[in-house]
Amino acid sequence: MKFIDEAKIEVIAGDGGNGCASFCREKFRPFGGPDGGDGGKGGTIWAVADRNINTLVDFRFSKMHKARNGEPGRGADCYGKGADDIHLRMPVGTLIIDNASGEILADLTEHGQTEMLAKGGEGGWGNIHFKSSTNRAPRQKGEGKEGERRELRLELKVLADVGLLGMPNAGKSTFISAVSNARPKIADYPFTTLHPNLGVVRVSHEKSFVIADIPGLIEGASEGAGLGHQFLRHLQRTGLLLHIVDLAPFETNVDPVKEAKALVKELKKYDESLVDKPRWLVLNKLDMVPEEDRKKLVKDFLKRFAWKGPVFEISALNHQGCPELVNAIYQHLEAKKHSESRAEETQMTEEARGISSIDPDDPRFKILD
Numbered sequence: 001m002k003f004i005d006e007a008k009i010e011v012i013a014g015d016g017g018n019g020c021a022s023f024c025r026e027k028f029r030p031f032g033g034p035d036g037g038d039g040g041k042g043g044t045i046w047a048v049a050d051r052n053i054n055t056l057v058d059f060r061f062s063k064m065h066k067a068r069n070g071e072p073g074r075g076a077d078c079y080g081k082g083a084d085d086i087h088l089r090m091p092v093g094t095l096i097i098d099n100a101s102g103e104i105l106a107d108l109t110e111h112g113q114t115e116m117l118a119k120g121g122e123g124g125w126g127n128i129h130f131k132s133s134t135n136r137a138p139r140q141k142g143e144g145k146e147g148e149r150r151e152l153r154l155e156l157k158v159l160a161d162v163g164l165l166g167m168p169n170a171g172k173s174t175f176i177s178a179v180s181n182a183r184p185k186i187a188d189y190p191f192t193t194l195h196p197n198l199g200v201v202r203v204s205h206e207k208s209f210v211i212a213d214i215p216g217l218i219e220g221a222s223e224g225a226g227l228g229h230q231f232l233r234h235l236q237r238t239g240l241l242l243h244i245v246d247l248a249p250f251e252t253n254v255d256p257v258k259e260a261k262a263l264v265k266e267l268k269k270y271d272e273s274l275v276d277k278p279r280w281l282v283l284n285k286l287d288m289v290p291e292e293d294r295k296k297l298v299k300d301f302l303k304r305f306a307w308k309g310p311v312f313e314i315s316a317l318n319h320q321g322c323p324e325l326v327n328a329i330y331q332h333l334e335a336k337k338h339s340e341s342r343a344e345e346t347q348m349t350e351e352a353r354g355i356s357s358i359d360p361d362d363p364r365f366k367i368l369d
Contacts, residue, residue, distance in 0.1 A: 005156040005196070005234070007059035008099065013147030014042025014067040014083045016121035019129075021141040022075030034131050034138055036073055039123030040080035042147040043067025047096060047115045049108035050089040054198075056156050059090075067118075070144060073126045080123060088117070093159045093237065099151040109159070117152065121145035155233065158196055160212035161333055163235040165267070166244035167259050168215075171284040173197070175244060175316035176213045179326050196234050203330045212238065232270050239336060240329065241279040247297060248288035257304045278332070280310045282325065287315035 017039025024032025045067055065088060071080035090096075096106040096117065106115035124142030131138055164172040177183055180199025197213045214234055235241060245260050268275045283301065286294055298313060312328070314321035 005056060007056045007154045008063065008151065009059050009154065010064045010151050011045045011118040012064070012066040012149045013045055013118035013120040014069040015146050016040070016042045016123040016144030017070035017072040017080035018144045019124035019126040019141040020073035020075060021127040021139050023137065033136065034127040035075055035077050036126030036128055036141060037077055037079040038126050039073045039144045040070030040082040041123050042070045042120030043083035044085045044116060044120040045118040046085060046087045047106055047108065047117050048087050048089050049092045049094070049111055049113040051092050051111040053089055053091045055091065056094070056154055059154055067120060067147065070123050077128065083120065090154065091156055093157045095155040095157060097153045097155065099153045118148040118150050121147040157237050158198060158212050158234045159210070160198060160238050161209040162211040162240045162242060162329055163238035164211065164213045164244060165235065165241050165263065167246065167263060170244045170246045171316045172213050172244050175284065176211055178316050178319050179322050180211055201326055203326060207330060209330060209333055232274070235274060236271065239278070240332060241277050242282050243279055244282045244284050246285050247283050247301065248285040257301060260305055280312065281307055282312045282314060284314055284316055286313055287318055287320060
């Protein structure tokens with residue numbers, strides 16, 4: 001299935017049915033009075049997050065989604081039938097934006113999450129609602145309201161715990177295939193990866209995390225070089241970035257330090273928050289460097305790159321150093337989850353204390369003599 005992470009659609013909710021102005025015409029009831037029913041409600045359009053869908057390909061070719069109108073009311077107190085709602089199933093991680101105003105209408109982050117996209121119009125009142133002691137034969141009736149109509153832009157941001165970042169041919173696809181169940185295309189030319197790949201990394205039978213591989217980023221991506229910045233949004237939801245560097249480039253005139261700095265610069269141009277995310281340096285393809293030269297090469301790279309964060313030395317091709325990196329990632333994610341849960345519990349406790357505590361100087365709690 002082709003990976004589609006952007007789409008534009010138009011949603012049109014159904015109009016409400018008109019109310020009816022009718023009078024009872026039954027035998028032996030010469031003054032039966034008004035009996036016009038209400039119109040039915042127009043269909044509403046909803047977005048539903050579904051974890052079984054991984055792409056927006058269904059919305060690339062089906063651009064208009066229109067709900068039915070409600071039926072008009074009829075005589076004999078017959079109300080019009082309401083139209084069925086439409087539920088559009090979208091991948092978890094979809095961002096729904098109003099194309100006209102730029103307002104974010106919904107962010108589908110959980111399976112089963114349901115958000116309204118366009119509300120159906122209410123049905124008009126029949127003349128039975130206008131009956132009174134002074135108006136016994138009302139001929140008024142309500143018109144059905146129009147349903148909402150919107151042009152929407154859908155953007156998919158994959159939900160992953162870890163994101164891979166690196167230049168083309170840095171070994172990202174080889175790494176994700178070595179540690180997870182993902183099987184991306186691997187070849188000896190740049191831009192082999194043309195769309196994001198997700199893989200589940202199994203640390204043990206009950207311990208796992210999700211890793212995302214995006215196409216390589218090159219210098220000048222902000223101006224559209226290579227594949228540009230179009231896939232960087234998939235890293236915005238990740239909790240950890242792995243900056244993979246090729247320490248043994250095929251071309252001799254390529255400087256790994258210069259490439260690494262250029263990538264960080266492009267990352268900063270796209271989104272400052274990505275630079276502030278936890279980022280680990282992964283030095284790859286050490287199997288292609290003579291063993292006696294590895295320490296010197298790594299030391300020189302770290303000195304010139306001025307890196308002070310975590311560093312891992314691996315060879316994705318023969319899995320050297322990969323198990324240690326995977327265990328470190330899992331421990332980091334677990335520690336982050338634990339700290340977030342503790343912070344949430346602390347906040348809830350403080351809120352509970354604030355509610356239960358009473359300020360004796362508060363005039364609302366003064367005891368009257």
